Amino acid sequence: MIDFIGKKRWFFLISLILVVIGIISLVISQIQVGAPLRLGTDFTGGTSMILQFSPPVEQSQLWEEMAELGYDEATIQKAGEGNFIIHVREITSDEARDLAEKLGAVLDSQVEITDYYLVSGTVATETARNAVIAVIIAAVAMMFYIVWAFRRMPSPFRWGTCAIIALIHDVFIIVGIFSILGLLAGVEIDALFITGLLAVVGYSINNTVVIFDRIRENVSRHIRPDFAETVNDSLIETLGRCLNTALTTLFVLLALFFFGGATIHYFVLVLLLGVIIGTYSSICVSSQLLVVWEKKEWRALLPFAKRTA
Amino acid sequence: MRSRNVYLLIFILALFGFALWSVVPLDRNAFGREGLRLGLDLAGGSYLVYQADVSDIKPDNRDEVMEGVKGVIERRIDALGITESTVQIQKREGEYNIVIQLPGIANIEKAKERVGLFTVLEFREQDEAGNWTPATGIVTVNGEEKELILSSRYFKENTYVDVQTGRPLLIFEMDETGAQLFKQISTRLIGKQLAIFLGDEPLRGEDGGIIAPKVEEVITDKGQIRGLSFVDAQELSRLLNAGRIDVPLGRWVDEVFEPSVPLYERTVNATLGADSIRKSILAAGIGIALLLLFMLVYYRLPGLVACLSLGIYGVVLLAIFKLVPVTLTLPGVAGFILSLGMAVDANVLIFERIKEELRGGRSPGAAVEAGFNRAWTAIRDSNITTFIACFILIWLGSELGARMVSGFALTLVIGVALSMFTAIVVTRTFLRLIVGSRVVTNLAAYGVTSVLTK
Numbered sequence: 220m221i222d223f224i225g226k227k228r229w230f231f232l233i234s235l236i237l238v239v240i241g242i243i244s245l246v247i248s249q250i251q252v253g254a255p256l257r258l259g260t261d262f263t264g265g266t267s268m269i270l271q272f273s274p275p276v277e278q279s280q281l282w283e284e285m286a287e288l289g290y291d292e293a294t295i296q297k298a299g300e301g302n303f304i305i306h307v308r309e310i311t312s313d314e315a316r317d318l319a320e321k322l323g324a325v326l327d328s329q330v331e332i333t334d335y336y337l338v339s340g341t342v343a344t345e346t347a348r349n350a351v352i353a354v355i356i357a358a359v360a361m362m363f364y365i366v367w368a369f370r371r372m373p374s375p376f377r378w379g380t381c382a383i384i385a386l387i388h389d390v391f392i393i394v395g396i397f398s399i400l401g402l403l404a405g406v407e408i409d410a411l412f413i414t415g416l417l418a419v420v421g422y423s424i425n426n427t428v429v430i431f432d433r434i435r436e437n438v439s440r441h442i443r444p445d446f447a448e449t450v451n452d453s454l455i456e457t458l459g460r461c462l463n464t465a466l467t468t469l470f471v472l473l474a475l476f477f478f479g480g481a482t483i484h485y486f487v488l489v490l491l492l493g494v495i496i497g498t499y500s501s502i503c504v505s506s507q508l509l510v511v512w513e514k515k516e517w518r519a520l521l522p523f524a525k526r527t528a
Numbered sequence: 529m530r531s532r533n534v535y536l537l538i539f540i541l542a543l544f545g546f547a548l549w550s551v552v553p554l555d556r557n558a559f560g561r562e563g564l565r566l567g568l569d570l571a572g573g574s575y576l577v578y579q580a581d582v583s584d585i586k587p588d589n590r591d592e593v594m595e596g597v598k599g600v601i602e603r604r605i606d607a608l609g610i611t612e613s614t615v616q617i618q619k620r621e622g623e624y625n626i627v628i629q630l631p632g633i634a635n636i637e638k639a640k641e642r643v644g645l646f647t648v649l650e651f652r653e654q655d656e657a658g659n660w661t662p663a664t665g666i667v668t669v670n671g672e673e674k675e676l677i678l679s680s681r682y683f684k685e686n687t688y689v690d691v692q693t694g695r696p697l698l699i700f701e702m703d704e705t706g707a708q709l710f711k712q713i714s715t716r717l718i719g720k721q722l723a724i725f726l727g728d729e730p731l732r733g734e735d736g737g738i739i740a741p742k743v744e745e746v747i748t749d750k751g752q753i754r755g756l757s758f759v760d761a762q763e764l765s766r767l768l769n770a771g772r773i774d775v776p777l778g779r780w781v782d783e784v785f786e787p788s789v790p791l792y793e794r795t796v797n798a799t800l801g802a803d804s805i806r807k808s809i810l811a812a813g814i815g816i817a818l819l820l821l822f823m824l825v826y827y828r829l830p831g832l833v834a835c836l837s838l839g840i841y842g843v844v845l846l847a848i849f850k851l852v853p854v855t856l857t858l859p860g861v862a863g864f865i866l867s868l869g870m871a872v873d874a875n876v877l878i879f880e881r882i883k884e885e886l887r888g889g890r891s892p893g894a895a896v897e898a899g900f901n902r903a904w905t906a907i908r909d910s911n912i913t914t915f916i917a918c919f920i921l922i923w924l925g926s927e928l929g930a931r932m933v934s935g936f937a938l939t940l941v942i943g944v945a946l947s948m949f950t951a952i953v954v955t956r957t958f959l960r961l962i963v964g965s966r967v968v969t970n971l972a973a974y975g976v977t978s979v980l981t982k
Binding site: 271311331356361413426433460464471473474480483 | 636781791793794796799800803804807808810811813818823826863865866869870872876877902909910911913917920924936937
């Protein structure tokens with residue numbers, strides 16, 4: 220029998236490390252790029268396009284040539300073999316075609332603009348604001364639902380809060396990973412990133428609720444006197460379901476990630492990361508928080524704190 | 529009990545049959561039915577959003593004027609020979625956005641030129657060097673003398689084409705200011721030509737020549753234009769009727785209006801669209817194959833049942849997409865494929881419960897019933913949270929004008945709702961019938977190897 224609750228310090232430590240790494244990256248990015256995440260066209264305005272090179276060219280080469288042509292501010296993301304997502308200042312589709320032709324000539328490759336996208340700066344600011352609002356509303360709405368669904372439990376508010384903390388944990392880790400990707404590989408976030416994040420939030424909460432549901436059932440059946448043991452039992456009973464659902468979802472997502480198109484490459488990555496991290500936080504974080512709260516073992520949250528007997 | 533299941537089975541099969549009938553053929557129009565409606569990123573084409581400068585129009589008249597503008601744009605796009613385009617007016621907080629979708633167009637710059645410019649037609653005369661310059665006159669408006677350009681602003685809204693004589697005649701009437709203006713200009717220009725300009729481009733007829741009728745007599749409050757082809761006359765009359773008020777299209781940047789620059793523009797190459805479809809189908813195929821294999825190996829008989837209900841789920845979902853119809857975008861396809869993975873979830877929840885019940889020593893029949901009943905609260909509560917996330921996404925999408933976001937959320941909502949139905953109704957009916965028929969009594973078929981005896 221696996222003791223999920225007993226290992227809670229380890230899980231909290233792992234989560235803490237992941238979240239801290241993410242926050243460090245967000246800070247570095249803020250200093251280097253001027254924003255915690257590399258913001259795409261949807262948030263900053265400008266022009267984005269997908270350039271398809273055949274034969275494929277190197278990202279570094281492309282970057283050099285872009286700078287040579289006066290686009291040294293360009294962000295270049297690789298999205299599959301020979302495909303690059305390029306974000307530059309606002310240029311018309313004529314100028315874009317001109318740029319593509321020049322790039323094709325100097326890099327000796329056939330270039331095609333397969334996707335051209337222009338967003339005005341004023342809309343972009345509004346987009347960023349609305350996206351943040353949407354994530355917050357979603358979190359609050361789901362918390363209220365959980366509080367309502369667990370209204371017959373003692374202190375239902377606690378269940379909602381734990382689920383939401385796990386959710387914020389997921390969001391932080393994914394945002395952190397994308398911040399690192401932004402620094403290392405020029406990966407930008409766009410409206411689809413927010414979409415993916417919200418879908419992931421739904422998925423993660425979904426998992427947490429399934430586990431909480433089992434705890435609720437086991438608590439009301441009074442199988443074990445100890446809350447921690449009841450929670451552990453519930454985790455083991457739901458483990459098969461959680462892992463199997465994660466697996467079936469991962470199968471389809473992996474297929475999309477490797478064989479789907481360039482446009483949704485990073486969108487699928489958000490979903491993939493979300494399913495993995497969401498499953499982890501449901502099994503290893505949210506229920507443990509519930510136990511800590513129930514037993515008032517707040518010291519367990521601190522890494523390297525002395526173990527109390 | 530037994531007969532209820534048989535009825536349900538008949539209902540499910542009928543639903544499946546109907547869905548299958550609606551889905552075929554998927555990709556093209558046939559049997560008088562449309563194919564799946566594909567979004568811009570799958571079919572290729574352009575998506576443009578402009579803001580309208582309505583500052584010169586009285587607030588009460590704005591809705592009506594914008595309808596007129598919509599008509600003007602539609603006509604201009606039609607004139608480019610683009611079919612299946614859509615033009616929508618979105619009103620938000622007193623601002624008007626014009627959303628234009630052009631499927632599979634090659635020359636977007638040309639389309640933008642036509643779409644993003646002015647709606648008021650200007651009359652121009654030729655100077656000595658042969659250049660077209662605005663035809664002006666000095667008129668008294670409200671007791672003040674002003675120099676004005678003759679334009680479609682001063683036409684009454686009753687311009688029409690008369691074909692009684694066999695030759696099309698464009699009949700028009702001028703308002704008070706227009707009558708004064710036209711009188712001065714036509715007096716000056718007898719025997720000379722007047723060209724009609726939209727922005728800096730002269731209007732051209734079907735034959736490609738500039739439309740520049742010769743002034744034959746003095747015109748005051750009424751007049752007519754002869755010698756136009758029927759098509760040209762009709763087009764001109766429409767443009768004159770719609771061009772009474774100028775509504776520039778462009779965008780606002782820090783309280784300053786930039787004409788003819790779109791707020792959003794997206795153009796997807798049709799080859800990328802086709803490529804995306806091919807890749808999505810491949811990805812879906814591989815993902816689904818793995819999924820089905822896993823379910824079969826891990827859950828055995830219930831797994832097989834889940835595969836069957838998943839098949840029904842997929843076909844019914846596609847039928848809903850076609851019948852609503854839902855415009856399928858690339859993120860929408862991702863949502864569809866993701867929902868397949870998640871649709872299994874409800875089944876997995878139930879099967880795990882059934883396994884537990886079987887291990888606890890219950891008979892298969894009792895285990896199936898208990899499994900469904902006890903999995904229900906988890907299925908309900910967990911899916912409602914997903915719904916909450918989706919509805920907020922749909923709101924966000926419409927707020928941002930980001931169709932990709934709404935497309936994804938909508939497919940996910942439909943998918944999750946339908947997955948609950950397939951798990952609760954389809955899987956349960958199949959399992960009840962199989963268990964009830966007592967064909968399979970071996971517990972290994974349910975993936976259970978050891979039974980706890982109490």
